[in-house]
Amino acid sequence: MQKRVNLYITFILLRILINVTCENSPSVIIVGAGPSGIAAATKLYENGITNFTILEAENRIGGRIYSTKFEDEIVELGAELCHGMKDNIVYKLANVYNILQPIEESKMNFCYSSQENVDETFFYELFDLFNDVYDYGFNNVNDTISVGEYLTNRCNEAITINYKNDKQKLKQATEFLDFYITFLTLYSSPFSLFDLSLPLYYQKCEGSYIIIWKHGGYKMILDILMKRYPDPKKQLPIEEKILLNKEVNKIAWKKTSNNSKNIFIETSDGFVFAADYLIFTPSLGVLKNTHRNLFVPHLPENKVNAINKLGFGAVSKIFIHFPERWWPTTDSVNFQFVWSQEDKELMMREFPFGPSKSERTWLLNVLSLESMHEKSNIVTAWCGGEFVPEIEKLTDHLVIDGLMYILNKFLGDKYNITRPYAILRNNWYENPHFRGTYSYESVESRKEGTSQESVLAEPLKTSDGQDVVLFAGEATNPIHYSTVHGAIETGFREAQRIIDTRQ
Ligand SMILES: Cc1cc2nc3c(=O)[nH]c(=O)nc-3n(C[C@H](O)[C@H](O)[C@H](O)COP(=O)(O)OP(=O)(O)OC[C@H]3O[C@@H](n4cnc5c(N)ncnc54)[C@H](O)[C@@H]3O)c2cc1C
Incomplete structure (x- = not known):
């Protein structure tokens, strides 16, 4: 040697x-x-x-x-938020110039693909319930177990205990859990929550966790x-x-x-x-x-x-610019997409384009749509989960078709949705100089x-x-x-x- x-x-x-x-x-x-x-x-x-x-x-x-201009606004293709204040070097260096601004997380608007029979407050109830289960596990479980395994077991137990006498709630809670487990991949970027360790060495910096640049x-x-x-x-x-x-x-x-x-x-x-x-x-x-x-x-x-x-995984942020705002313009939008079992099955037939595996398609990894701020015509589609590497390979045209399918499915009854005319994204996983977005502690x-x-x-x-x-x-x-x-x-x-x- x-x-x-x-x-x-x-x-x-x-x-x-x-x-x-x-x-x-x-x-x-x-x-x-x-x-x-x-x-x-x-x-x-x-x-x-x-x-x-x-x-x-x-x-x-x-x-x-990677802060760059898109349609006259600065968008963040990479890091966006300063997470925390105490013992945070970014906060310490930048806050003296008064250029940081802590903001409230905008209220999530859970949308259900089957637009009838939906009680939206029920999804908030479930979100709080699952967050409590997660927080409990995070603070008390020291065994080496994945977040996916822990949440599937404990949340399913909680679902059975709480909703066993209500067939419809039981079904929707199970569907919401499927959404929740993919939704959480956005925070740590694993392709599967079954690879992410529940106990972590990570230490949060105290103070607001959502701080933007003015x-x-x-x-x-x-x-x-x-x-x-x-x-x-x-x-x-x-x-x-x-x-x-x-x-x-x-x-x-x-x-x-x-x-x-x-x-x-x-x-x-x-x-x-x-x-x-x-x-x-x-x-x-x-x-x-x-x-x-x-x-x-x-x-x-x-x-x-x-x-x-x-672990090193990837999430995908897709910026899309609409010619006009078709969503309620008084507030920032934060639509979260929860699929019913029937619509998941239908989706395979209605939109059979792009990657799919075991009856799941890439559209299930498009989790939410958030506006940049209340005056912006730009919204960000957040994607997390197993299909992210393949979503990066799709053409812009197909990505927009997929997003339009989702938007019409979830919001078509309420709004007159126009097709976006510009799209911007960065392929972090494909790029050999990154190969993903950020690291995590795996099981x-x-x-x-x-x-x-x-x-x-x-x-x-x-x-x-x-x-x-x-x-x-x-x-x-x-x-x-x-x-x-x-x-x-x-x-x-x-x-x-x-x-x-x-x-
Ligand atoms: C989409 C996304 C969202 C994020 N959101 C946040 C957030 O909100 N808040 C937050 O705190 N963090 C966030 N992060 C994470 C944060 O951006 C990273 O943790 C941080 O930028 C990592 O910095 P680094 O210097 O370690 O690595 P990098 O920023 O990756 O820098 C390494 C450099 O090495 C270069 N390089 C690679 N290979 C070679 C080579 N062979 N030869 C020469 N040069 C090479 C790369 O081009 C790169 O410029 C986000 C990241 C992404 C991608």
């Missing part, structure tokens, strides 16, 4: 002579210009380590923060980190150290340190960089897909185990008995104990994984590791 590594490094060294003549050999390479990579860069810079380069595979910075969108946090906001004249020279469209496809590192560069990084366009330290920030999804070919030598077994066992990772995020965060060391290949990114945060604040904390953490070794 060692022979192979040496051979590879010799090969790389030869190519560096060719390629790096016009490159400054940086002492730190940061892979990825998402929030963790930018946070690491700013911390290094502010502590006097200025000899670094950020290699970013995409043609933009921000990673899973202007500029989530990308404001990158400007704040780089000191471009509030005063652009004071910005740190971080962006000039970012190389876009530089996809790293090989990371070779030497275990035996001999005071020269320890790490060689190759990009898919043939450049090779050498560095003393590397901070790796791409997503767990990228690691799952590439670690075997990316690292020379291979990553240690415990890290590979953590990569395999931790399998929980069975390991210790935080697998912490294992993922462990640096690779040289034989004399120097930390040289460092891991940041949301999935390496043991208590705030899956969030932007969690990602930023890990960038700071790994930059600090380098700063500490230099003192």
Whole structure:
């Protein structure tokens, strides 16, 4: 093995002579210009380590923060909300400029596909009941069990106890449970709730959990980190150290340190960089897909185990712009779609297009439609569950046809629904630089008995104990994984590791 590594490094060294003549050999390479990579860069810079380069595979910075314009409004293709206030680095950094705004969750409007025989208040009753069951389990159950298994058992028990004497309620409660179990995938992004662990190491930051950006969108946090906001004249020279469209496809590192560069990084366009330290920030999804070919030598077994066992799923946000608002315009809309058993069966015949499996079609993964705000003509369709990867592959035309089928089924009697004329979405799962949306604790990772995020965060060391290949990114945060604040904390953490070794 060692022979192979040496051979590879010799090969790389030869190519560096060719390629790096016009490159400054940086002492730190940061892979990825998402929030963790930018946070690491700013911390290094502010502590006097200025000899670094950020290699970013995409043609933009921000990673899973992706605020962009759609029909004259800012939409968030990625992160949208700051979750919590206390001990939340995003809140701490941004709140001083008065650009954050906690908001109330808009009232859910549960819609039933079979528009007759529906008592909407019953769905609220069920929502509260199932939330209570979930909260109880979350706070009291320590056994390794999936959220899906726990909820199916306990909610079905509760349904039987409460509604056994009312045939119609019994049926609708079972249908609502099917909705609820897919609906919850939106929060943690697993393709199935049967993969998500009920007990978690995750710690919520106290305070409002729904905080939006008053202007500029989530990308404001990158400007704040780089000191471009509030005063652009004071910005740190971080962006000039970012190389876009530089996809790293090989990371070779030497275990035996001999005071020269320890790490060689190759990009898919043939450049090779050498560095003393590397901070790796791409997503767990990228690691799952590439670690075997990316690292020379291979990553240690415990890290590979953590990569395999931790969960990384995807949700899909589809922004659609309607020429005119056909929904009640006084309020924001928040329609949630609950299917009756008969309509699920009918759907297979009425709309047989797109992916389906065991009598379930992708339309069941379109869970809700929410307006951006009360004055907007843009609404977001939220999709979660097993079909998300396949929904990403559908044409815009088919997605709109599917949404129109759903809207007419649920709301056609009440409103004169017009066809949207523009659609915007980002395929997070398809994109090889993300491979999904955010990480979660799976049942399998929980069975390991210790935080697998912490294992993922462990640096690779040289034989004399120097930390040289460092891991940041949301999935390496043991208590705030899956969030932007969690990602930023890990960038700071790994930059600090380098700063500490230099003192
Ligand atoms: C749809 C969606 C909604 C979300 N909603 C919220 C929310 O409301 N609130 C919240 O707190 N969080 C939310 N998140 C999660 C949050 O966006 C992420 O946790 C956070 O952005 C992760 O930051 P990161 O730096 O760890 O990784 P990333 O943002 O993924 O950054 C890693 C960077 O590495 C780059 N990269 C990948 N592979 C390579 C390679 N081979 N070579 C070079 N560069 C590479 C990527 O292009 C990327 O820019 C959401 C995410 C998504 C996708």
